[in-house]
Amino acid sequence: MSNYSAAAGAFTALAALTLASALAAGTRTTDDGPQPSATASRTPHGLTTDDGNANKDKAAGTRWSYEGADGPEKWGDLDPSFTQCKAGRRQSPIDLTKNSATTHPAEVSIGYRPATVTLENRGHTIQATAPGGGTLRVGGSRYELRQFHFHLPSEHTVQGKGTAIELHFVHRNARGQLAVLAVLMRERPGESAFAPLWRALPAAKGGTTTTDRPLDLNRLLPRGRAYFQYAGSLTTPPCTEGVVWTVLAQPVTVSPGEAARYRTLFPLSNRPVQPRRDRALYSSER
Helix, strand or coil, rough: CEEEECCEEEEEHHHHHHHHHHHHHHCCCCCCCCCCCCCCCCCCCCCCCCCCCCCCCCCCCCEEECCCCHHHHHHHHHHHCCCCCHHCCCCCCEECCCHCECCCCCCCEEECCCEEEEEEECCCEEEEECCCEEEECCCEEEEEEEEEEECHHHHHCCCCCCCCEEEEEEEEEECCCEEEEEEEECCCCCCCCHHHHHHCCCCCCCEEEECCCCEEEEHHHHCCCCCEEEEECCCCCCCEEEEEEEEEEEEEEEEEHHHHHHHCCCCCCCCCCCCCCCCCECCCCC
């Protein structure tokens, strides 16, 4: 199990209060799931039954996309349940700036394990499931890994700069609350740790493939242990708030060819940076 804390016991009262507030806002029935590209979607973000949740989405069928008349600037007007997309005060993603961050975030421990990964082409993203893939602990709360997926280009930026792709590991605790671990991916020549996944990418909508051997999910994480942390939201409709975000500061690498292949399948799947407003931002680095 990897410990991503910069200082033992760094769960300060201020961090605890902020994250407790985020959890109290409650994201109880949605995963940070399927991410549409520029192609319009009629399935609101994350409201699937992938994890056995049979809750029916009252906004099913609402059309939204990443550009044009149904793009991010219009999400909040497309359906009454999408109101937080325009009225929310703790929206994601945001720009991460170290000089404005407070130290001592909640301690984060990653307990990922090797697992067989199943990839599904959802028509607007590749969503991966890895049963038994492990857990994430944030402060005193334990979250089970539900799925992971990608955004192109990255959604979060660091000092105003984005990367080629962003990976989201989505976790849910026993109360249905969400924590997302985000990994920034930049292009660099040479085969990357993502090669086993990229070789298995299903090209056709609705297609599924499974890796031929278990994949150690820890290999998809950077060696650096620094991270940012803040309280935010889902990054697509209904933009529900109450999500605890941990964004690893050091990017991992993906080859230009791998990035190009993903870009061919899903050319655009990122929400623009949202206002941080008065939210606390934490950094594990001093």
